[in-house]
Amino acid sequence: MTHRSRALGTATSLGLVATLLSACGGSDKPVLNWYVNPDGVEVFEKYAEECSTGDYDIVLQQLPTSATDQRIQLARRLAAEDSSTDLMNLDPVFVAEFANAGWLAEIPEEKASEITDGGDYLAGPVETVTWDDGVFAIPMWANTQVLWYRRSLAEKAGLDMSQPVTWDQVIQAAADNNGSVGVQANKYEAYVVWINALVLGAGGAIITNNEEGRDADVGLDSDAGRKAAEVVQALADSDAAQSDLSVSNEGTSLGRMFPDPKGDQGAGEFMTNWTFVYKNYADLIGKPGGPADDKAFEDLGWARYPQTVEGETSQPPVGGIDIGVGAYSEHPEHAMAAAECITSQKAQVDLALDAGLMPSTNSAYDEVAQSGDYPEDLIELFRTSVDEGGPRPESAYYATISGAVQERWHSPASVDPDSTPEESADYLEDVLQGEALL
Amino acid sequence: MKKLGMPIGVALILIWCLLPVVWVISLSFKAPDSITVGNPGFWPADGTWAGWENYRQVWDNDQFKRAILNSLGISLIATGLSVMVATLAAYAIARLEFKGKRMVLSMALAIAMFPVVSLVGPLFDMWRAFGIYDTWIGLIIPYMSFTLPLAIWTLSAFFREIPWEMEQAAQVDGATSWQAFRKVIVPLAAPGVFTAAILTFFFAWNDFVFGISLTSTEAARPIPASLAFFTGPDPFTRPASLLAAAAVIATIPIIVIVLIFQRKIVAGLTSGAVKG
Amino acid sequence: MTTVTAPRADATNRGGGKVASDRARAENRLGQRLVAPAIVLMLIVTAFPMLRALWLSVFNYSLAAPDDREVVWAQNYLTALSDPLFWKTTVITVAYMVVTVAIELVIGFVFAMVMHRLVFARGIVRTSILIPYGIITVVSGFTWQFAFSSTNGFVNGWIPGIDDTFNWFGDTTPAVIAICISEIWKTTPFMSLLLLAGLAQVSEDMIEAAKVDGATWWQRLWKVVLPNMRAAIMVAVLFRALDAYRIFDNIFVMTNGAEDTASISFLTYRQTIEQLQLGMGSALSVLLFLSVLLIAWLIIKLFRVDLAQARQEG
Structure with a gap:
């Protein structure tokens, strides 16, 4: 990790120097600003350099960590019709809102049809970049969640992980065997990721008729919504819940997988988390927070995202990053060319191998599989999860929807299947109509 | 009781004020890896001492370095300008009789109490129209406006203490009015101006609401906002110990100023009522 | 040791009164x-945006959909005032204000008494009390958030009877306590310095006289010291109360508004900056402004705060 950050330091200082130089007006060569989220920055640095041409230079600008903050920073710049926002890393859920507001340049026909009809892009990411019959961003990498677990823990619980498992089984298995279940349930975006996956897994949807905007139909007050609430409640009430459940994020439960054997922190965990987990533990072998040795590392298992309802196929969360081009960019053509370059297959493969961020196309996946850096079955699991995953609602009002769901479903301990789905549905409708505050 | 009261009182004040500072320093020496696993306790647990590693990493973080530069630049410029404007106003309030004097003081007071958050929406909208959104100027202007009340208030209290007759006395002794001002008044007024500047600087250094609302990149983002958005090398784990190191670095200027000028600051805050 | 401010040269008495009306x-x-630049600057950033907020507040106006902007007149205000969330945040904001100011007043007064009588270690005490005053509120928020953290903090280990894994940010009451502690820690020094200024104005002779009359320490405190520094106390309360009512930084950093800890400032921020709802956000801004005015008026009327007296203007 330290090595990575040092590289990051040097790289960003190069970027800074470049900014300063260009700010001094040393040359007339246009500069494209590329707003990136902090995940995988050193690969972005590399491609900012590689994709710079004789016509333009690409310079990185780093966004905050949380998706909500990233959205705020970008949205305010774009609302100010900022001409220096050329390229941006977009969380998939931003695309609909930004496209609807006219902040994103539409992807030209040729590339657009390659994305939608070419067959190489996985279904999950493609869904996230289309809005209103247009394509408004290029998928760069696609994220998904799988169930990470300790093989020894599952074995002890007698859970057959070769078959799909349900949330109830996982919670029960962990609780009975001194293990825990790691999720993301702080009041932030990833909590909605969890709730959305639970609702989709029960055959429902948070909203339908998304294109109606404010008048979309809210689907939380349904059997699927109640089933989702039951899972949240079951975990919150269970001994398997981690003590920091209500403030848990992607990082807080990492340490519970391979707890210090001297302490009494349990026998490991089941954790739904993004793809970066594999590389994370692989880099931590023999270090605190990681497996003690290679053998312990082999105890790390993975399986498809748990089912909400037994027998009903789960719909793993889909995340990742799409590249958008700012509508007010002074150099739209350069920016579009740069966007294609930084989302190239080579860049996607590098992101996967260097940063653990999985590709959005089949061909890049094939190349990653061949590299041997990841176990083959894990790669296949990622690929099917992204391909069959369920994205969060695509809506111009997604930020409102997410905020309203967080407001009523947080904290997990307060979730009640009898009231939360109904109340949150009413609230969400009111908020969308502008009749309630968020 | 009286004999014991003082030492206990002093100990209480010291513990109250310094314990959290010691804690955040201690936290900044916990190894980041151990934070992920959980490393409770006031001091770093055995084998989790990180040495200067966290500080080195924070210092290598260019976003943070840029934020320090922004904060120093913006705060110093705002302080300088604010104190200049406030000196004029405070001089008038302390020495001259004019219509609307009470109004100026009430207005300063009203602005000191203004709910800052209620301004950021319209200010954002105005600043993007003027094109000064996410620039130094965009922050310097509100910082000046909001530090003016404090500066005017402190300075006018100081200026009223100055024996202005000395200026006339010097003129009678043959000094030109400029000489009288420079040789007599400036030395007398300087400590007050300086104190006002320190208090103003503290305010600007502390601001968070404008810092997060009127910026969106490292072009102008000041330290408090940068801390709130701080990212360590691993975006998925909250870098508590790195953040602590960054927080300590952000506090160093404050501690230095406080160490050197504590007497003046106390005098300023108590409007000169308490002598050192 | 301490002295009352020397009588100042009265500016109005210079130059011989009515002689020169030209002068x-x-x-x-x-x-x-001379005051004009200051006035202009203060107005640019307050009055003008406030008027603009008033204007924007009659629209349904989202930055993400600027073309759908429409006039809704008082609808935003009606929605806000009839919304339970608005009242919930108002109640919690008042709670923050009352709790923090009350506790700060007590601790701040004790500190002021100590500093007032201090003969040794003055430099050290003064320096350390100025550190929380000068520290960035965001830093204070992080410091206490980590202190209360069950995984990396120390508070759970230090307080007997609390489980090591207790999650302070898992419920409203403990989260509010944590936020209040950070707020109190950071702002008590300011309170105590204002009170110190007040203490310095209490005449030593009066205290001595009371002593001679046989008044106990407690009686002297309640009958002589406190009544004589009433103005200073009220000003300190007024300043801190209005400051506490605007609480934002600590909430943003420590809970981000989770567990019903959001204050009215936080709600306003979320509407305008996060949700980009300039219309509703502006309506909330106006309501926030009015509520600050109301509180200021209430404190000034109820406690008959005399600002001029506090500034020793007689």
Whole structure:
């Protein structure tokens, strides 16, 4: 990790120097600003350099960590019709809102049809970049969640992980065997990721008729919504819940997988988390927070995202990053060319191998599989999860929807299947109509 | 009781004020890896001492370095300008009789109490129209406006203490009015101006609401906002110990100023009522 | 040790009164010119945006959909005032204000007494009390958030009877306590310095006289010291109360508004900056502004705060 950050330091200082130089007006060569989220920055640095041409230079600008903050920073710049926002890393859920507001340049026909009809892009990411019959961003990498677990823990619980498992089984298995279940349930975006996956897994949807905007139909007050609430409640009430459940994020439960054997922190965990987990533990072998040795590392298992309802196929969360081009960019053509370059297959493969961020196309996946850096079955699991995953609602009002769901479903301990789905549905409708505050 | 009261009182004040500072320093020496696993306790647990590693990493973080530069630049410029404007106003309030004097003081007071958050929406909208959104100027202007009340208030209290007759006395002794001002008044007024500047600087250094609302990149983002958005090398784990190191670095200027000028600051805050 | 401010040279007595009305006029003009830049600056950033907020508040206006902007007149205000969330945040904001100011007043007074009578270690005490005053509120928020953290903090280990894994940010009450502690820690020094200024104005002779009359320490405190520094206490309360009512930084950093800890400032921020709802956000801004005015008026009327007296203007 330290090595990575040092590289990051040097790289960003190069970027800074470049900014300063260009700010001094040393040359007339246009500069494209590329707003990136902090995940995988050193690969972005590399491609900012590689994709710079004789016509333009690409310079990185780093966004905050949380998706909500990233959205705020970008949205305010774009609302100010900022001409220096050329390229941006977009969380998939931003695309609909930004496209609807006219902040994103539409992807030209040729590339657009390659994305939608070419067959190489996985279904999950493609869904996230289309809005209103247009394509408004290029998928760069696609994220998904799988169930990470300790093989020894599952074995002890007698859970057959070769078959799909349900949330109830996982919670029960962990609780009975001194293990825990790691999720993301702080009041932030990833909590909605969890709730959305639970609702989709029960055959429902948070909203339908998304294109109606404010008048979309809210689907939380349904059997699927109640089933989702039951899972949240079951975990919150269970001994398997981690003590920091209500403030848990992607990082807080990492340490519970391979707890210090001297302490009494349990026998490991089941954790739904993004793809970066594999590389994370692989880099931590023999270090605190990681497996003690290679053998312990082999105890790390993975399986498809748990089912909400037994027998009903789960719909793993889909995340990742799409590249958008700012509508007010002074150099739209350069920016579009740069966007294609930084989302190239080579860049996607590098992101996967260097940063653990999985590709959005089949061909890049094939190349990653061949590299041997990841176990083959894990790669296949990622690929099917992204391909069959369920994205969060695509809506111009997604930020409102997410905020309203967080407001009523947080904290997990307060979730009640009898009231939360109904109340949150009413609230969400009111908020969308502008009749309630968020 | 009286004999014991003082030492206990002093100990209480010291513990109250310094314990959290010691804690955040201690936290900044916990190894980041151990934070992920959980490393409770006031001091770093055995084998989790990180040495200067966290500080080195924070210092290598260019976003943070840029934020320090922004904060120093913006705060110093705002302080300088604010104190200049406030000196004029405070001089008038302390020495001259004019219509609307009470109004100026009430207005300063009203602005000191203004709910800052209620301004950021319209200010954002105005600043993007003027094109000064996410620039130094965009922050310097509100910082000046909001530090003016404090500066005017402190300075006018100081200026009223100055024996202005000395200026006339010097003129009678043959000094030109400029000489009288420079040789007599400036030395007398300087400590007050300086104190006002320190208090103003503290305010600007502390601001968070404008810092997060009127910026969106490292072009102008000041330290408090940068801390709130701080990212360590691993975006998925909250870098508590790195953040602590960054927080300590952000506090160093404050501690230095406080160490050197504590007497003046106390005098300023108590409007000169308490002598050192 | 401590002295009351020396009597100041009264500015109005210079130059021989009514003799020169020309001179008075010139002085009037000069005075107004000198304060003009300050007035303009203060108005640019307050009055003008406030008027603009008033204007924007009659629209349904989302930055993400600027073309759908429409006039809704008072609808935003009605929605806000009839919304349970608005009242919930208002109640919690008042709670923050009352709790923090009350506790700060007590601790701040104790600190002021100590500093007032201090003969040794003055430099050290003064320096350490200024550190929380000068520290960035965001830093204070992080410091306490980590202190209360069950995984990396120390508070759970230090307080007997609390489980090591207790999650302070898992419920409203403990989260509010944590936020209040950070707020109190950071702002008590300011309170105690204002009170110290007040203490310095209490005449030593009066205290001595009371002592001679046989008043106990407690009686002297309640009958002599406190009544004589009433103005200073009220000003300190007024300043801190209005400051506490605007609480934002600590909430943003420590809970981000989770567990019903959001204050009215936080709600306003979320509407305008996060949700980009300039219309509703502006309506909330106006309501926030009005509520601050109301509180200021209430404190000034109820406690008959005399700002001029506190500034020793007689």
